[in-house]
Amino acid sequence: MEIPVEQVEGVSVATLDVDELDAGNSPEFKRDIAPALQANTKLVLDLSRLRFVDSSGLGAILSCLRLLSAKNGDLKLCGLSKQVRAAFELVRMHRVFAITATREEAVHAFAH
Amino acid sequence: MPTSPAEVSGIVESLRRHATYSLGKAWGDLSPIDLFNAVALSVRDRLIETMLETEERYRREDPKRINYLSIEFLMGQSLGNHLLNLGIRESYAQALGRLGANLSVVEEGEQDAALGNGGLGRLAACFLDSLATLDMPACGYGINYEYGLFRQEIDNGYQREKPDNWLAQNSPWEVARPDDACYVPVYGRIEHATDRKGAYNPMWMDWKVIVGIPYDMLISGYGGRTVNLLRLYSARSSHDFDMQIFNGGDYFKAVEQKIASETISKVLYPSDSMVEGRELRLIQEYFLVACAVRDIVRKFERSHKTFSRFASRVAIQLNDTHPALTVAELMRVLVDEKDLEWEEAWNITRATLGYTNHTLAPEALEKWPVPLLEKVLPRHLQIILELNKCFLNQVGGTQEGSVERIRRLSLIEESTPQQVRMANLAMLGSHSINGVSAIHSELVKTSLAPDFFALFPERFNNKTNGITPRRWLLQSNPGLASLIATAVGETWITDLYRLRLLESHAEDAGFRADFGKVKRANKVRLAGIIKDLLRLNVDPDSLFDVQVKRIHAYKRQLLNVMQIIDEYLLLVDDGRQPAAPRTYIFSGKAAPGYWFAKQIIKLIHNVGRVINNDARAREWIKIAFIPDYRVSLAEKIIPAADLSEQISTAGTEASGTGNMKLALNGAVTMGTLDGANIEIREEIGEDNMFIFGLNAAEVQTMREEKSYRPWDYYARDPRVKRVADTFSSNLFCPNEPDVFTWIFANILDANDEHLHLADFTSYSEAHQRAGDAYCDRGRWTRMAILNVARSGKFSSDRTISEYAKEIWDVRGSRLVEDLTNAAPALQPL
Numbered sequence: 001m002e003i004p005v006e007q008v009e010g011v012s013v014a015t016l017d018v019d020e021l022d023a024g025n026s027p028e029f030k031r032d033i034a035p036a037l038q039a040n041t042k043l044v045l046d047l048s049r050l051r052f053v054d055s056s057g058l059g060a061i062l063s064c065l066r067l068l069s070a071k072n073g074d075l076k077l078c079g080l081s082k083q084v085r086a087a088f089e090l091v092r093m094h095r096v097f098a099i100t101a102t103r104e105e106a107v108h109a110f111a112h
Numbered sequence: 113m114p115t116s117p118a119e120v121s122g123i124v125e126s127l128r129r130h131a132t133y134s135l136g137k138a139w140g141d142l143s144p145i146d147l148f149n150a151v152a153l154s155v156r157d158r159l160i161e162t163m164l165e166t167e168e169r170y171r172r173e174d175p176k177r178i179n180y181l182s183i184e185f186l187m188g189q190s191l192g193n194h195l196l197n198l199g200i201r202e203s204y205a206q207a208l209g210r211l212g213a214n215l216s217v218v219e220e221g222e223q224d225a226a227l228g229n230g231g232l233g234r235l236a237a238c239f240l241d242s243l244a245t246l247d248m249p250a251c252g253y254g255i256n257y258e259y260g261l262f263r264q265e266i267d268n269g270y271q272r273e274k275p276d277n278w279l280a281q282n283s284p285w286e287v288a289r290p291d292d293a294c295y296v297p298v299y300g301r302i303e304h305a306t307d308r309k310g311a312y313n314p315m316w317m318d319w320k321v322i323v324g325i326p327y328d329m330l331i332s333g334y335g336g337r338t339v340n341l342l343r344l345y346s347a348r349s350s351h352d353f354d355m356q357i358f359n360g361g362d363y364f365k366a367v368e369q370k371i372a373s374e375t376i377s378k379v380l381y382p383s384d385s386m387v388e389g390r391e392l393r394l395i396q397e398y399f400l401v402a403c404a405v406r407d408i409v410r411k412f413e414r415s416h417k418t419f420s421r422f423a424s425r426v427a428i429q430l431n432d433t434h435p436a437l438t439v440a441e442l443m444r445v446l447v448d449e450k451d452l453e454w455e456e457a458w459n460i461t462r463a464t465l466g467y468t469n470h471t472l473a474p475e476a477l478e479k480w481p482v483p484l485l486e487k488v489l490p491r492h493l494q495i496i497l498e499l500n501k502c503f504l505n506q507v508g509g510t511q512e513g514s515v516e517r518i519r520r521l522s523l524i525e526e527s528t529p530q531q532v533r534m535a536n537l538a539m540l541g542s543h544s545i546n547g548v549s550a551i552h553s554e555l556v557k558t559s560l561a562p563d564f565f566a567l568f569p570e571r572f573n574n575k576t577n578g579i580t581p582r583r584w585l586l587q588s589n590p591g592l593a594s595l596i597a598t599a600v601g602e603t604w605i606t607d608l609y610r611l612r613l614l615e616s617h618a619e620d621a622g623f624r625a626d627f628g629k630v631k632r633a634n635k636v637r638l639a640g641i642i643k644d645l646l647r648l649n650v651d652p653d654s655l656f657d658v659q660v661k662r663i664h665a666y667k668r669q670l671l672n673v674m675q676i677i678d679e680y681l682l683l684v685d686d687g688r689q690p691a692a693p694r695t696y697i698f699s700g701k702a703a704p705g706y707w708f709a710k711q712i713i714k715l716i717h718n719v720g721r722v723i724n725n726d727a728r729a730r731e732w733i734k735i736a737f738i739p740d741y742r743v744s745l746a747e748k749i750i751p752a753a754d755l756s757e758q759i760s761t762a763g764t765e766a767s768g769t770g771n772m773k774l775a776l777n778g779a780v781t782m783g784t785l786d787g788a789n790i791e792i793r794e795e796i797g798e799d800n801m802f803i804f805g806l807n808a809a810e811v812q813t814m815r816e817e818k819s820y821r822p823w824d825y826y827a828r829d830p831r832v833k834r835v836a837d838t839f840s841s842n843l844f845c846p847n848e849p850d851v852f853t854w855i856f857a858n859i860l861d862a863n864d865e866h867l868h869l870a871d872f873t874s875y876s877e878a879h880q881r882a883g884d885a886y887c888d889r890g891r892w893t894r895m896a897i898l899n900v901a902r903s904g905k906f907s908s909d910r911t912i913s914e915y916a917k918e919i920w921d922v923r924g925s926r927l928v929e930d931l932t933n934a935a936p937a938l939q940p941l
Contacts, residue, residue: 054350055300055319062315089449090297091316095307 021057041073048079184233188743226260244333269717423463439541578908608907691883763808
């Protein structure tokens with residue numbers, strides 16, 4: 001899975017370039033996001049292209065947060081569609097992530 | 113409604129267009145099913161137009177929305193109902209006539225939508241009809257079962273069940289709404305975590321997801337002003353295949369998972385009890401609740417930014433405990449997804465929900481094992497446990513908080529394994545708790561839930577059931593409807609209390625003669641059906657004595673058969689002829705796993721075979737069991753009935769609605785003081801019924817004091833002994849020895865819950881009175897007319913108006929006000 005990563009003001013911004021994150025591709029996601037997690041403890045994950053996420057996908061994203069939190073870092077999410085946001089709300093994961101509308105807001109949030 | 117040539121031509125054109133473009137066939141090549149579909153699609157066009165207008169009206173006026181959640185909707189056939197409600201039946205009849213087809217034949221070709229077992233599901237269907245007729249902004253929510261209630265066939269007197277794949281032909285009444293699909297999570301585990309502020313944040317992880325696809329069934333109200341929706345959900349797998357398994361190469365496992373997801377809406381559970389503990393049933397109930405709540409919240413959020421006005425804009429009525437998980441689901445949505453505080457969410461939930469109880473027997477109340485709930489719905493179990501903790505803390509704080517009382521009030525039964533009591537959950541989470549007849553509502557307070565009543569007396573109320581007069585008189589009995597219209601006009605169609613105006617006509621010999629002619633014509637039609645189906649000749653001039661309903665011990669079809677045997681033996685052994693020739697007509701299904709009920713069906717057939725073939729009885733007694741009881745069959749049997757058997761053990765029938773349908777069609781009730789029979793007596797008068805047997809208090813006393821001694825009746829009354837002995841003598845099973853000996857043991861068992869022998873003599877005497885009364889045709893017809901005239905209370909329009917005013921707090925709707933004004937003027941006699 002291709003996960004392009006940009007550096008913006010000392011924050012890594014990774015873009016998830018898939019429509020769906022589910023049991024079929026979440027192991028691949030975990031593998032391919034690992035270098036970004038290693039490289040920087042401040043990470044923004046842009047989910048604006050994602051249309052569907054199931055519990056495996058949510059679990060994979062949560063594991064990224066756990067990894068960064070353990071290193072006193074943070075994972076912020078941006079660009080969630082209504083449907084993807086609903087999945088986060090369903091499991092109360094919207095309360096453990098900082099979620100913003102745009103990547104700029106997410107990057108900016110690291111500064112505060 | 114008068115027809116015009118232009119209207120008829122327009123319909124002809126519409127029918128031809130659907131034949132060509134919807135079905136792809138020339139008119140002359142249409143099969144009977146095609147013909148029905150062409151007509152239905154043409155009518156559907158009009159329904160959709162009115163539905164869009166209705167929805168626009170609701171959007172403009174933003175009224176409080178009523179949502180009726182029911183695991184069953186027993187809709188029956190729809191075409192005839194829509195044609196009458198829209199006032200276009202005559203136009204369609206003429207249009208079809210021009211095309212060489214017959215509307216009645218087309219209507220007969222429609223398959224029943226049997227998405228229900230019996231009374232509970234049919235009540236839901238009658239309520240939808242009334243809600244639309246009263247122009248109320250209502251939506252029904254249910255499951256789009258692929259297989260409805262089984263078809264019943266009879267083989268050597270035994271019931272055989274055949275699948276009812278009613279969707280195989282694609283119902284023309286359903287409009288698919290894939291855009292409104294919703295995701296329903298099940299299974300998984302709770303991960304105990306903290307949120308960003310350090311507060312406890314349980315997360316529901318590792319669930320599987322099922323997709324609910326809504327199919328809208330259009331519900332027309334009489335007069336054609338309103339078309340509401342019944343939204344039925346079909347379950348689909350989240351993806352066509354589970355990608356992980358598919359990618360792993362296990363194609364068959366992937367397909368199995370897809371099938372497992374779709375199984376959820378595959379089949380209606382055929383019994384209205386005995387399903388506890390079944391995982392699929394629990395998922396089915398949650399599937400309905402999750403889809404409905406998601407849809408209701410989505411609609412609310414279209415025009416509201418916060419939830420502060422939710423309860424004043426939305427009412428949700430739970431039809432029995434099957435949708436009781438709504439309490440936990442609405443809490444979950446408000447707290448977990450919408451970030452409301454627990455207390456605020458709880459206030460909204462309670463103010464929104466109303467619960468209708470349909471069951472008195474404590475053993476029949478739904479419970480779900482805690483381990484099963486934890487496996488299937490871990491977050492909901494957590495919420496239920498939290499609600500229970502708060503509730504019991506509150507209750508424990510009062511001085512009356514004895515341990516036993518707390519144990520009874522708890523949402524959790526301390527059994528092994530622990531069980532969640534769904535009725536307690538529904539009662540705790542609803543601002544209104546209603547029974548379905550006066551006696552039932554009293555028993556809910558005093559016997560079923562006295563502790564809840566003591567805590568929340570203001571929540572308890574009664575809403576006596578009702579039936580829609582559109583289907584159960586106007587449509588099913590056009591002869592009588594027309595006679596009534598000629599005599600007193602048509603206002604009764606939407607204000608059934610107006611039937612009181614018929615009372616004076618009961619004294620008019622000419623009207624009685626016309627009434628008798630209508631009844632006889634209905635009996636001739638039913639005799640034809642019996643002849644066709646059973647190859648049995650019955651005399652339309654005999655008394656048609658009808659018991660049609662679910663076959664169940666408490667409904668006591670066995671008592672009816674015992675009375676028939678008594679009458680038969682009086683005739684052939686003692687030479688005592690009955691007062692009038694009778695045709696005993698039974699119809700009803702038994703739950704496939706309910707041995708007792710299936711044996712009763714066998715007994716009816718065997719007794720019928722012996723008596724129908726006995727030349728000595730031929731002129732006097734006939735027995736017909738008409739197979740595959742369903743709404744469309746009920747519409748033919750009920751108008752032909754003279755006597756209506758409503759003979760449940762007092763204190764067991766919550767209400768009954770068959771009793772109302774039969775009375776409205778001029779059948780005289782033979783009944784116990786049970787369920788709505790009591791209110792029928794209040795309305796119709798004891799002189800116009802045949803009441804017999806113990807009342808509920810006497811039954812309760814007999815049970816408590818263990819004073820029922822069936823052997824005393826057996827020893828004291830030679831007729832009782834003679835009837836009971838037939839079950840051990842093989843009289844009715846000469847070629848199947850001992851097949852009914854269990855009945856002898858059953859009725860002579862002091863633990864016979866239904867006290868057959870205690871009521872037998874009183875029942876026989878009541879039958880004697882009925883037979884004598886039938887011989888005086890003038891008197892009988894007067895009684896029958898008064899039954900019709902005084903059935904006004906039992907309109908579901910009245911019931912729904914009461915729900916609207918007293919539970920849903922919906923006012924201003926035209927007919928609610930009309931009924932309020934009209935009823936008192938006509939009620940007193």
